[in-house]
Amino acid sequence: MDHMTTTPTPARTDVLADEAAYLTAVAQARTAADAYYGTGESGMDDDMYDRLLRGITAFEVEHPDLVAADSPTREVAAGVTGGDVDHAVRMLSLGNVFSAEDLTEWAASLQRRLGGREVNGWVVEPKLDGVALAARYRDGELVQLVTRGDGSTGEDVSHVIDDLAGLPKRLAEPVTVEVRGEVLMTEDQFAAANEARIAHGGAPFANRRNSSSGSLRAKDRPYRVAQTFLAYDALTDPAHTSDPGLAALTHTALIARLAGLGLGTTLGTPVATLACATLDEVLARIEAIGVLRPELDYELDGAVIKADDPADRAEAGTGSRTPHWATAYKFPAAQKITRLLDVTWNVGRTGIIAPRAILDPVEVGGTTITYATLHNPADITRRGLMLGDSVIVYRAGEVIPRVEGAVTTLRTGAELPIAFPEACPRCGADIDRSQERWRCVRGRDCGRVEAIRYAVARDCLDIEGLGERLVVQLVERGMIEDFADLFTLTRDQFLSLERMGDKSADNLVAAIEHARRQPLNRVFCALGVLGTGRSMSLRIAAYFGSMAAIQAADAVALERVDGIGGEKAPVIVAELAELAPVVAKLAAAGVNLDQPGWTPPAEDDEEPADTSGLPLAGLSVVVTGAMTGVLADYSRTQMNELITRAGGKATSSVSKRTGLVVAGEKAGSKLAKAEEHGVEVIDPEQFAERLADLLKEA
Numbered sequence: 001m002d003h004m005t006t007t008p009t010p011a012r013t014d015v016l017a018d019e020a021a022y023l024t025a026v027a028q029a030r031t032a033a034d035a036y037y038g039t040g041e042s043g044m045d046d047d048m049y050d051r052l053l054r055g056i057t058a059f060e061v062e063h064p065d066l067v068a069a070d071s072p073t074r075e076v077a078a079g080v081t082g083g084d085v086d087h088a089v090r091m092l093s094l095g096n097v098f099s100a101e102d103l104t105e106w107a108a109s110l111q112r113r114l115g116g117r118e119v120n121g122w123v124v125e126p127k128l129d130g131v132a133l134a135a136r137y138r139d140g141e142l143v144q145l146v147t148r149g150d151g152s153t154g155e156d157v158s159h160v161i162d163d164l165a166g167l168p169k170r171l172a173e174p175v176t177v178e179v180r181g182e183v184l185m186t187e188d189q190f191a192a193a194n195e196a197r198i199a200h201g202g203a204p205f206a207n208r209r210n211s212s213s214g215s216l217r218a219k220d221r222p223y224r225v226a227q228t229f230l231a232y233d234a235l236t237d238p239a240h241t242s243d244p245g246l247a248a249l250t251h252t253a254l255i256a257r258l259a260g261l262g263l264g265t266t267l268g269t270p271v272a273t274l275a276c277a278t279l280d281e282v283l284a285r286i287e288a289i290g291v292l293r294p295e296l297d298y299e300l301d302g303a304v305i306k307a308d309d310p311a312d313r314a315e316a317g318t319g320s321r322t323p324h325w326a327t328a329y330k331f332p333a334a335q336k337i338t339r340l341l342d343v344t345w346n347v348g349r350t351g352i353i354a355p356r357a358i359l360d361p362v363e364v365g366g367t368t369i370t371y372a373t374l375h376n377p378a379d380i381t382r383r384g385l386m387l388g389d390s391v392i393v394y395r396a397g398e399v400i401p402r403v404e405g406a407v408t409t410l411r412t413g414a415e416l417p418i419a420f421p422e423a424c425p426r427c428g429a430d431i432d433r434s435q436e437r438w439r440c441v442r443g444r445d446c447g448r449v450e451a452i453r454y455a456v457a458r459d460c461l462d463i464e465g466l467g468e469r470l471v472v473q474l475v476e477r478g479m480i481e482d483f484a485d486l487f488t489l490t491r492d493q494f495l496s497l498e499r500m501g502d503k504s505a506d507n508l509v510a511a512i513e514h515a516r517r518q519p520l521n522r523v524f525c526a527l528g529v530l531g532t533g534r535s536m537s538l539r540i541a542a543y544f545g546s547m548a549a550i551q552a553a554d555a556v557a558l559e560r561v562d563g564i565g566g567e568k569a570p571v572i573v574a575e576l577a578e579l580a581p582v583v584a585k586l587a588a589a590g591v592n593l594d595q596p597g598w599t600p601p602a603e604d605d606e607e608p609a610d611t612s613g614l615p616l617a618g619l620s621v622v623v624t625g626a627m628t629g630v631l632a633d634y635s636r637t638q639m640n641e642l643i644t645r646a647g648g649k650a651t652s653s654v655s656k657r658t659g660l661v662v663a664g665e666k667a668g669s670k671l672a673k674a675e676e677h678g679v680e681v682i683d684p685e686q687f688a689e690r691l692a693d694l695l696k697e698a
């Protein structure tokens with residue numbers, strides 16, 4: 001349960017001192033809930049709302065006689081007004097747990113409801129963070145869509161019947177059934193929705209959930225917005241369906257059946273509905289879903305744990321607001337509201353001019369966030385952001401935090417437009433605006449000289465005699481693209497430069513030879529990774545010992561280095577992926593990439609054995625395509641054994657964490673992926689050469 005113990009949800013509760021404080025809290029919660037379920041735009045983030053609600057609940061437990069009639073704890077959706085369509089079976093909310101202990105307690109209470117026996121199996125699903133919807137099929141035809149409303153009655157939203165992927169107009173069989181699930185937006189759908197809304201003079205939505213809710217409920221719009229539906233339930237009682245077989249199905253089987261009818265479900269995704277025999281399996285699955293969360297194309301706010309067997313469900317029964325046979329394990333909130341203080345424009349290595357949001361520091365998922373990515377100017381426009389806005393910031397897992405949108409209801413009128421740069425903020429050249437990502441017209445040339453000057457300076461490689469004038473010449477003549485190219489320049493090439501004598505050329509060659517043997521921390525520093533100066537580079541080098549190990553590290557591993565937090569780590573990972581070709585050049589030029597005298601850091605969890613002396617130390621290696629040369633007869637298993645013997649880690653898929661790809665003949669998508677991630681690619685012959693000593697031994 002690693003991620004749960006390392007980032008526990010701060011289940012804080014505001015203690016309400018007296019009835020007056022209680023009534024104020026109830027009023028605040030009602031206002032927020034009205035906005036949340038109404039316009040979709042609440043001025044409170046979920047963390048704040050949940051804290052308020054926990055305070056209210058605690059007070060009500062202590063003072064049952066003082067419970068307000070309009071308490072938001074009483075009803076589904078805080079009793080916000082429903083609609084004019086009756087639900088044959090009420091659409092409920094879910095109870096919450098926040099830790100393994102809470103879950104165990106809840107399971108024990110369910111066991112008590114079952115007369116002391118255990119459930120006949122569990123099932124775990126992602127808790128999809130969108131809007132609940134009931135879809136009614138008659139003889140296989142989609143006839144009506146209804147929102148959850150107050151649980152008893154909902155709103156008819158059949159006007160979006162054509163817009164929901166995962167809700168086919170006709171099922172694979174002519175069944176009559178009401179399917180229930182979540183409507184949500186993928187990132188692309190969210191961007192398209194905001195674009196369409198702006199094009200029609202509207203304000204963009206603050207986040208995807210609001211966008212889903214708003215887009216479902218808006219009638220008579222001149223444009224359509226695509227969304228995604230994922231089913232997690234159906235009315236299985238024979239009173240409500242033409243398929244009497246449904247009632248006997250376990251939940252797992254029901255979901256498979258719904259998918260078979262053509263409905264969207266999580267099946268086929270990494271977080272698919274999964275049956276679990278024991279509570280330990282349930283906990284492991286919840287953890288797995290938490291780990292996968294940042295990689296999914298839709299947002300989750302937890303996992304849902306249900307009894308799998310319909311007999312268990314019937315016996316456990318249902319409360320006024322929530323079923324007794326299911327609960328939600330809430331993940332730490334990934335979204336928080338904070339203020340957008342400023343926007344800065346950074347010019348990247350390739351001349352890309354990227355805006356970055358400077359935020360009023362806010363804690364999201366255990367990390368204090370002070371900045372977030374804004375992608376590009378079009379993105380800022382699409383999100384309709386202004387300086388001083390209250391914005392929703394999103395961060396889950398190891399991703400770089402991003403700004404979702406502004407909560408426009410919290411505007412004061414003092415907000416200012418965000419100024420876009422007129423010229424390249426680094427060199428003053430013109431900006432190429434032909435793409436969404438703006439770029440300095442000088443591209444990689446913008447900043448190239450500065451980057452190389454930084455790399456050769458005293459704190460980094462310390463190449464004496466290589467001043468600005470020489471660097472400019474080398475760059476302008478196309479002799480070097482980055483500092484790694486310095487290591488392959490010859491004495492004659494130096495002599496070809498203006499005002500370069502024999503003596504100076506000799507000195508330069510000697511200085512570069514010296515630089516070739518500099519310790520890893522200086523070479524790493526020379527890379528100019530964002531957020532890593534001289535001392536941070538030393539800490540990183542001292543911790544990992546080799547460039548390969550640094551490249552193989554993910555954000556979690558990087559966070560173990562003193563001074564690297566959850567905000568910086570993913571930036572370093574992304575930067576290193578971009579710099580992989582430079583590192584490959586350094587390695588090829590024989591530049592030292594090890595930290596002298598390195599010993600592995602003491603670690604209490606299982607650390608791999610010390611492999612630092614081996615040729616693939618700490619490197620994650622992917623083999624693809626047909627092997628040739630001396631490796632021609634090696635099976636994949638033998639290749640993997642070879643990699644392991646060489647201190648590397650054999651993996652099957654290419655990601656930003658991959659350190660090396662060995663691409664043989666007919667290498668396909670993995671090769672393409674390696675290129676996309678800037679991973680070093682070599683052929684089997686080169687690989688054999690690198691492992692020559694080991695191959696000789698064998």
Ligand SMILES: NC(=O)c1ccc[n+]([C@@H]2O[C@H](COP(=O)([O-])OP(=O)(O)OC[C@H]3O[C@@H](n4cnc5c(N)ncnc54)[C@H](O)[C@@H]3O)[C@@H](O)[C@H]2O)c1
Pocket residue numbers: 032033036037042043044045046047049050076077092093094125126127128129130131132133148181182232304328
């Ligand atoms: N920010 C605010 O102002 C504000 C106000 C009110 C409520 N809220 C938030 O809303 C939440 C509580 O509201 P709630 O009762 O509407 O719902 P909930 O999200 O806690 O739980 C019930 C809902 O979960 C959804 N769900 C997703 N995946 C599911 C699955 N696999 N199986 C079953 N259901 C699944 C369903 O739509 C269901 O209606 C809290 O997180 C609270 O913070 C926020």
Ligand SMILES: [Zn+2]
Pocket residue numbers: 347351424425426427428429440441442446447
């Ligand atoms: Zn520039």
